[in-house]
Amino acid sequence: MSQDRVSFRAPKGTRDVVPPESWRLQALYDLARSIFAGSGYAPVETPAFEHTEVFARGVGETSEVVTKQMYTFPDKAGRSLTLRPESTAPVVRAVLEHGLHRGALPVKLYYAGPQFRQERPQKGRYRQFLQVGIEAIGSARPTVDAEVVEIGHRFLRAAGVEPRLKLNSIGHPADECRLGYGRALVEYLRAHEADLAEEDRGRIDTNPLRTFDSKEPETRKVMEGAPVITEHLCPECKAHFDAVQDLLSRVGVPFTIDPRIVRGLDYYTRTAFEFVAGGLGSQDAVGGGGRYDGLARSLGGDDVPGIGFALGVDRILLAQSDDGGAPRPVEVYVVAVGDEAASPAFELVTRLRSAGIGADLDHLGRGMKGQMKDADRSGAHFAAILGSDEIAAGEVTLKDLEAGAQERVPIAEIERRVRP
Numbered sequence: 328m329s330q331d332r333v334s335f336r337a338p339k340g341t342r343d344v345v346p347p348e349s350w351r352l353q354a355l356y357d358l359a360r361s362i363f364a365g366s367g368y369a370p371v372e373t374p375a376f377e378h379t380e381v382f383a384r385g386v387g388e389t390s391e392v393v394t395k396q397m398y399t400f401p402d403k404a405g406r407s408l409t410l411r412p413e414s415t416a417p418v419v420r421a422v423l424e425h426g427l428h429r430g431a432l433p434v435k436l437y438y439a440g441p442q443f444r445q446e447r448p449q450k451g452r453y454r455q456f457l458q459v460g461i462e463a464i465g466s467a468r469p470t471v472d473a474e475v476v477e478i479g480h481r482f483l484r485a486a487g488v489e490p491r492l493k494l495n496s497i498g499h500p501a502d503e504c505r506l507g508y509g510r511a512l513v514e515y516l517r518a519h520e521a522d523l524a525e526e527d528r529g530r531i532d533t534n535p536l537r538t539f540d541s542k543e544p545e546t547r548k549v550m551e552g553a554p555v556i557t558e559h560l561c562p563e564c565k566a567h568f569d570a571v572q573d574l575l576s577r578v579g580v581p582f583t584i585d586p587r588i589v590r591g592l593d594y595y596t597r598t599a600f601e602f603v604a605g606g607l608g609s610q611d612a613v614g615g616g617g618r619y620d621g622l623a624r625s626l627g628g629d630d631v632p633g634i635g636f637a638l639g640v641d642r643i644l645l646a647q648s649d650d651g652g653a654p655r656p657v658e659v660y661v662v663a664v665g666d667e668a669a670s671p672a673f674e675l676v677t678r679l680r681s682a683g684i685g686a687d688l689d690h691l692g693r694g695m696k697g698q699m700k701d702a703d704r705s706g707a708h709f710a711a712i713l714g715s716d717e718i719a720a721g722e723v724t725l726k727d728l729e730a731g732a733q734e735r736v737p738i739a740e741i742e743r744r745v746r747p
């Protein structure tokens with residue numbers, strides 16, 4: 328037999344979430360469901376892979392995500408499929424497929440799940456990472472923008488992360504708005520072309536706004552003096568942006584205007600935002616989002632406006648200041664004294680669980696002392712002790728592990744006695 332064994336290391340750039348961190352992850356998902364559903368968002372689940380063109384068209388052929396980071400592969404029939412690098416395009420695709428945009432508007436959805444990008448792994452950056460996000464599809468009004476931003480802000484605060492919100496508007500693609508601004512920007516970039524990082528020079532023609540996204544120090548320096556979009560917005564986009572800011576101020580969501588928030592994706596219009604958090608080093612963005620009024624049409628669907636955000640769950644877990652998700656203790660730990668109590672103990676545990684009461688028991692045949700230790704460790708409120716005496720009397724010794732008191736109670740009454 329070969330001595331070789333499978334490598335125990337998860338693939339590069341991926342990670343396992345094991346206890347106790349997995350408790351925090353679960354608590355975060357519970358929080359997401361309660362906050363998003365409590366604001367009228369319904370859950371949605373889309374496939375982990377899509378036809379490649381969903382991202383090529385929906386994320387933008389020139390974006391870094393599409394050109395460099397996608398896991399793309401042919402299936403056996405030769406179709407090109409891609410592991411989703413983000414979920415906005417898939418959610419909009421699903422809305423179009425199911426015609427949800429022809430029903431009650433806006434369509435408000437939330438999701439949680441893994442995304443895949445082939446990036447260079449580092450702290451807070453993985454090749455498979457988790458996101459939660461919301462999408463509001465079918466309204467162009469600024470109240471939706473403010474709602475989405477406020478929900479993201481509230482969620483992050485409830486998760487124990489103190490987010491800083493950076494807000495911007497990138498207008499809409501028309502001569503009197505982003506296109507006109509784009510020309511002013513191109514002119515500026517041409518004048519400073521020699522000072523830009525080499526890899527950013529090509530962007531002047533393909534996607535000049537992206538130069539704001541650049542991580543290259545030379546480019547960043549040039550961008551400090553670049554014209555900013557907020558000074559070139561058309562009257563409608565400016566009014567929209569002013570309204571979003573006013574709404575956020577009214578509900579006490581603090582923000583700073585940051586003209587560098589242009590988002591990496593082509594389909595964004597008007598509102599663009601990012602949440603950053605301390606303590607994360609260079610990967611300090613915990614989430615971002617924006618309005619994508621052009622996305623449904625670029626997928627070949629109707630002209631349906633939308634806005635949403637995606638939050639990086641792994642980074643939230645890293646940034647959390649408290650341990651917002653201790654293990655959920657079981658309510659009752661059933662202690663079996665002697666071999667003859669093992670089967671009745673199993674029956675009792677099953678009965679409690681079936682009644683919706685969290686319960687656990689020993690599976691290693693430990694002695695009473697060891698089982699009582701396990702009961703303490705489990706965090707249970709009660710130990711329910713079953714020995715031959717108790718079994719003969721149809722009773723159980725119920726010990727309140729918090730108060731220390733114990734008494735015999737009829738086994739028929741146990742659910743009533745321990746129910747929290």
Ligand code: AMP
Pocket residue numbers: 413444446451452453454455456457458591612613614615616637638639640641642
């Ligand atoms: P994006 O769709 O790029 O705006 O991503 C939204 C959020 O997802 C970011 O702010 C991060 O918190 C998170 N995120 C994006 N890429 C990664 C990654 N490779 N690893 C971990 N988190 C990520």
